[in-house]
Amino acid sequence: MIKTIEWTDGGIRLLDQTKLPTEEVYVTCHTWEEVADAIKKMIVRGAPAIGVAAAMGIALGARDADAGHVAELRREFDHICEEMAETRPTAVNLFWAIRRMREKFEQCSEMPVERIRQELIAEAQRMFVEDLAVNEAISKHGATLLPSSGAVLTHCNAGALATAGGYGTALGVIRVAVESGKKLTVYADETRPFLQGSRLTAWELMKDGIPTTVISDNMAGAMMRQGKIQAAVVGADRVAANGDVANKIGTYTVAVLAKEHGIPFYVAAPWSSVDMECPDGEHIPIEQRSAREVTHVGATRIAPEGVQIENPAFDVTPARYVTAIITERGIARAPYTESLKRLAETAMAV
Secondary structure, three states: OEEEEEEOOEEEEEEEEOOOOOOOOOOOOHHHHHHHHHHHHHOOOHHHHHHHHHHHHHHHHHHHHOOHHHHHHHHHHHHHHHOOOOOOOHHHHHHHHHHHHHHHHHHHHOOOHHHHHHHHHHHHHHHHHHHHHHHHEEEEEOOOOOOOEEEEEEEOOOOOOOEEEEOOOOHHHHHHHHHHHOEEEEEEOOOOOOOOHHHHHHHHHHHOOOOOEEEEEEEHHHHHOOOOEEEEEEEEOOOEEEOOOEEEEHOOOOOOOHHHHOEEEEOOOOOEEEOOOOOHHHHOOOEOOOOHHHHHHHHEOOOOOOOOOOOOEEEOOHHHHOOOEEEOOOEOOHHHHHHOOOOOOOOOOO
């Protein structure tokens, strides 16, 4: 199992995803500020992983806060939560995790300070364990949708690296399908500008021995037209109540191409990525990232100095392009306003 995140007495241990695939390096965040910085710098990334890392960072901050009274701890706790919320605005899992930690603090607010600290740590660790079970359930549901043979296209990285570990979401669907005997290969979009597909997805799948071919983002349409792709499956950073999906920039293009070529386009995401309070994709905030991610590959400049750069981290795929949304609670299909509402009222179906 790939250990993306780990709680230790010395701090939060993270696999540094900016170093992959050439180096497998772990860093330990000794303070909550270091955890927040690791989220911003994409040392840890992927909506589920961001949520778990944020929860652990909040617990770490509460554990080490110089607070002798509940009121003092609350002030520090609120500050940590507010700062953590500023790290990655699109991933709704971040806000889900912060809300859950706030709820736990309120439940424990009559307890002694040391007991509150212990309860917050336990809650963060519980979220880690739950994420592994959620990923497995998503993967089992989604594997039934993939063909018995052929190639599956994926965009960005929605594997173990994007979660607390284990199966992952979109890649978990592929993993379980292969484990069940389906003869599948994978086309991994390189996913410019941060190259999560070529750096991370290919690295993960090669470790599992799943045949993988990296293609540049502008090749997907040609591959589909030639009949080389039978399905597409991606993750999500936020799913609106109407089924619109925010995912890594370029996902919208893949979905439109899949629709044109009659290829099913699946989204695999934990229920914590579903934002039933967000009516549609127009209300999803889109993170803007550094121009350097576009102008450079590593240390090498690939664009002229002074050129204008756009670098939105995500785009929104309208629900009409989505064949199904796979969650741990089950599979939703159009009309999503109805199917997601039904799933909102159910527990996890394993």
